[in-house]
Amino acid sequence: MKQIILLAALAALTNGDAQAQLGKFTNKVKNKLSQKVNQRVDNRVDKTLDDGLDVVEGKKSVETVTEKKETPGSASPKTSVKSYSKFDFVPGEKIIYADDFTGEEMGQLPLNWNTQGKAELVTLEAAKGNWLRLFPVASYLTSNKEPFTKNFTVEFDLLLSMENTGYSYPYFSFGLMSSGEDDAGDNKFLDGGYRKVQSAEVYLRLSSGGTTSTYMESYDRGARSFITESQQLSALEANYGKPVHFSIQVQESRLRVWVNAEKKFDLPKALPVTEIFNNLFFRTFSSSYKEDQLGFYIANLKIATGLPDTRHKLVEEGKFSTTGILFDVNAATIKPESAGVLKEIGETLVKHGELKVNIIGHTDSDGSDAANAELSKKRAEAVKKYLEENFKIEASRLSAEGKGDSEPVADNKTKEGKAQNRRVEFIKQ
Template structure:
């Protein structure tokens, strides 16, 4: 996070601390950061991050004590700090559960430090809110809050009993499961990508080391090659935005992309987050009058919440919430993110799990025309975040009605592994809708036709398109129990393009599956 220090502020702060503070006690006595570590990584990280945020808020409280007004940059820093404080406070119960099973001495030391960190968080949240509202008041009782005394046995005993009675941490990462073992769960995945492609970027046309040609930023980022594929590496920082060249989003649209991380571990900050903004402008800010923000947690030492907030008509929004989630294992294993906006409704999936479904998140229609990405609180050069295959499409249309009304549909939303007929799991929302049509009208027979782009030979593409159509047919039979006699499959390779095979967007349009009712 970037801080703004001016000479005048430094002079005033020094003057305040040397002369004013001892006389008027205008700033609360500082809580001292513990000098030693406990040796439990989650506890040590929680204490360190709590006091990092506390020091930041305490510094701005010093400005107020000296009578120095906050400028716009100061307010921005405080607002972000307040959000980080809320995230960290939510993790406290999970951190307490990590103390269980440790030695008596280690439990005692951990409890003392957690108590001190919680006291620092309590001060920080209260003070940050008052500073932002211009209502900071220092009361005499705050002067009594000297936590240098490692304090109050009653508090410690209370928290210790909390430890002994709290439930076992149910946020532990579950063992990985093969997707094929959960076909019943998979069959309920209901994301349906839009059917009219607006933007696609797999960075295949960009050079390694360059900033991608179809994006803009006020910071930095570059294309890197990982195992033969180009990925866009985002840079962490306060106020940095990455903006794809997308304008005039429709009322109904979908967003999909893949994420990749490197260097995350149990020391990764609880405030390390990946933000997706829908915004009313292309400038390097969240938005002027209207925006939404959904952020994914990347911290690994606890299960941190997905956070959602909206802001409309300059007056704020009705929604600011933290959604219980544990996506730590997903974040480490190249997750696919899917977002669907249907008029006012906003939904978000991480892989096949839907975490966000808010019916009236978009309070004002047709004003959020742009997409922006932002990451912060990652260690520079150590903790890295990459994005690939950003796809934005109009629609998210109900394919069931279209198939019944028109007798055929074509979609590029059924995705396969490169050069393979292996269906990617995020495609099952579409296949599920097709199955519902067949279940509703048992007289329908369906022809499934695969199409490819022009990469590779004609012979290989014909073979690939047929095997992909057959894979979709088998999914309808095995996952959704459709009678095989009602389905036939075929493939036409690259012979019927609908887009320009010289561009990533055109290739994405040509890789499609067609369904024709017989």
Template sequence: MKKIQFVITLSLFFSITIGNAQFLEKLGKKAEEAAKRTVERRVEKESSKKTDKAIDGIFNKKEKKKKDKKNTAIISSKKDGAEAGYGNTQDIVSGSSFFPDGTTMYEEKFVEDAQGDFPANWETTSGGEIILIGKEKALKFYPNSLCMAKTGELPENYALEFDFTTANLDYKELSGSEFRLQFVNENKWNKDLKQRSEFHFSLWEGSALPKKIHVENFGTSSKINNNIDFDMNQKFNKTVHFTCVVNGKRLRVYIDNEKIIDLPSFLQDNVGRYVQFYLKGTKPQMGHTMAISNIKITEEGEDIRSMILKGGFSTTKILFDSGSDTLKKESFIFLDKVGKALESDTSLKVMVIGHTDSDGDSKANLLLSQKRAVSVKTYLITNFNIKSGNLQTNGKGENDPVADNNTFDGKAKNRRVEFKKV
């Protein structure tokens, strides 16, 4: 049928008669051959494209491996304009990880500080200067310099994050050089305070020393002095990300989000209210570079599961519309933390207890507190894999205050939700 249509079309186009059938047959064969050649050329062209693409992919992978091996970027100093290499951060290691999500209380990217200057909001014993790492500013430490940000006193629970960049640590002239992070309870610029807890590691690449991270606390009866196995050699001459989590006496340290240190009783005697960075040794004339950037401190709560296991806790972070049991959207972040904790341990059984201030009728407040507890339970079992039977509810209205109901602040503290282990 297609051939007949093709012939008719040709007949109309060239205005030929039935007597030219032989001509049409020859023309049809030529057209067919031309079509074949067109198809062959098209196939050849597409095959060529795919082949080129495959080859490009191979070479691109090789090129990417070369770049990954070099892993370089520009570090520039206003004084000498020196260049040195550093790498991108490592892939996040799954498993033992921590992602800060608390309230940001301090953040430093040195935006207002001029390149070549020491930052205005920091203190130091031996100096340092702002340099560029790529397009971002960082604080480069001078040899034997202790540096401390003006953060004010830090809370009991917080997470400190920063990028740690080193360059040109190629073994030469680095004997005795090290980086130290110390937690103290005084706002004093002294690397040898009597009461402190610290971890440090050697910057002497190529030796056996960087394969250990030393942890030690001072001025306490609960003495810890130990070496933790971890090869820092793999982290030199690039940028890595540190996260230090303080929960009371407990210190956890993550490098590129892999947990390296976890010491439950390391920070004794209120140590940890201030943090100090210290660089020992190195020689600038050899191009040795150690810098920190993207510093951030977030206030973190104590681990919720841990608090429940200890008996429970109460919070004012769960908010409701005035005189209502309708949850405010601002409550969802904290409720999600509770939900994840309860979901991770199916053995936990909790009583959710609502509390109100003393404004209004006491009977109405009692009923409202009960309804609010139910709202919390409903949110948790709706959004998380928690058995309904693991959550009980109760309300105490205004009958169990924790602060003075005659003040604004006192009433705010009394409007709370309690989670009690059953």
């Protein structure tokens, strides 16, 4: 009996020790787990902070930031281009650079452009004309050789073909740069080198579901001198697969940017003024998408200098000539991005009710003399009709005629000359 009691006591004592040991082991596991979790959280936080600081300090570029997935099929439906009734962009007077890629070899990078990647000229079912397809990941410098002066405008069309497979879309950017004393197309200005002298860059954070955004930054002598907050740009994703018109106006340090009819930036002190800008660049970034799932296409580049004063030239000097009224190819259909110029002319005519004007259309030398004469007259008549209908200008105050290619103001052998000759003149009567 005593042996049984002793064994029971030993068993109870042994069981108590086991429970105590088990308790110690459990606490040890809990402590170890807590330490491990804290360590991993700390590591994640440290990595995120390091990545962010690397981007700020320029050790990493924007495209290396970790991507996040989006819901497949969440892209916004395509919609028509919004009204340009409030569009107030007016292009510069003298065209110093124009490239619609006419006459260039298809499937190749245009002559005198530069890149460290690849590009090819193509035609598209969704839009007329020749388009330059840009591929990830690369920078592209245009063939321009002329300084932009302190006051100038830039225009181009961008078409984005985006196939949503669930991953975040990449960034796309465009900007202005100065090469200082060097060639504006030199290799040193590729892959970030464009910031070494002076630059201004607009980033497009492409996305879906209404979350596309944009921001702008500028650099002076390699150091960032200005950066904006991000702004929503959902109108861009609503036009994936369609041409979108970008307009830029520079007045010394002031920068204004329009996307179609919408003014996204009006920044009085955004630009450095140490140097004169002399080239336009484009950049594509990395993503998890395959090459054939994304398409970046640009076309109809135009850079013009000067700040036209419509009222002064028309009312006081008696003549206003503009290349800012644009038409469809070989047609008299006015493009919506012409609204800014037409608005200035219309408002001038409304304010000066005594003013009578003859509208004269001009073309470049492509095509026959007879066809150009007829086309230019139809275009002048289209402008006359627009002013009558939209600004209620009496028909008796306006007349229209076409002179085709008979009175060129520039050399029709160059792209810039042809663009300058495709103009509409308003002559005070």
